[in-house]
Amino acid sequence: MRENILYGLKVRGIRPDERVSELVGVLGIEELLERRITSLSGGERQRVALARALAPGFRHLLLDEPFSALHQSLRRELWDLLSELRHRYGLTVLLVTHDLKEAFSLGDTVSVIFEGRIEASGPPERLYRKPPSLRMARFFGLRNLFPGKTIGEGRVEVPALRTVLRVPSTPPPSRSKIYVGIHPEEVLIVRERCPRPGQENLLFARLVKLRSEGLQGRAVFKGEGGGLLEVILPDPARTGPDLSPGCRLCLSVPPERIFLLDEEGG
DSSP: OOOBTTHHHHTTTOOOOHHHHHHHHHHTOGGGTTSBGGGSOHHHHHHHHHHHHHTTOOSEEEEESTTTTSOHHHHHHHHHHHHHHHHHHTOEEEEEOSOHHHHHHHOSSEEEEETTEEEEEEOHHHHHHSOSSHHHHHHTTOOOEEEEEEEETTEEEEGGGTEEEEOSSOOOTTOSSEEEEEOGGGOEEEOTTOOOTTOOSEEEEEEEEEEEETTEEEEEEEETTSOEEEEEESOGGGTOTTOSTTOEEEEEOOGGGEEEEETTTO
16 A cells, blocks of 8 residues: 555544644645655655644644754744644644744743753743843853943943943842843944934944845944944945944943843853
């Protein structure tokens, strides 16, 4: 007997009923039903695997890096498909992945595991915006992490940028050394000749490197204290003709967008 993609369901005693027919339609695998598994592409195999897993009516799905071998556009397509399946059938999905974008795109809750232990768990946006530890911030790929020293209520001195930043809260006195974290998306470029009145956390830096990434750019500035500050530019083509390596600009970081980390906690 020819073993087509429904063979796995038959050997488990599951006949192609209405649920299977619905899954076939939702997953778009109608044209694959008479083909052998060995003839399918990676993306087609993942769709078939999802159909097999969901056909018995289970509400819990365990996925171990299911999309790791697929190219980016196909992965995003399957992310959308998995989200649709999860909501359509009320699924609880436990997804293991090394891809941060995948975890943040699909997860309602993200848990990060280091050395067999859960380091932190919570909504992805909260974990990213305010990482609970220095190690976690570095794991997320954040490079704007600078040693700092509390010098007053809501104020931290940052030698690497040769500036004092106003921050959302004052660290406890027990923290002898802290780190200031700044997401590259949160840094604003201010024209040195015309900062807005009342604008806070102004610092001067020289552009060292600029790289285009499609519709956005990634720039590296060197602060007056020698520290390197990474900045994401939404549209470098509209930033202005003066944005070239070697130019000196004024940057600004909103106080509420700065997060603080305890060195011991990292």
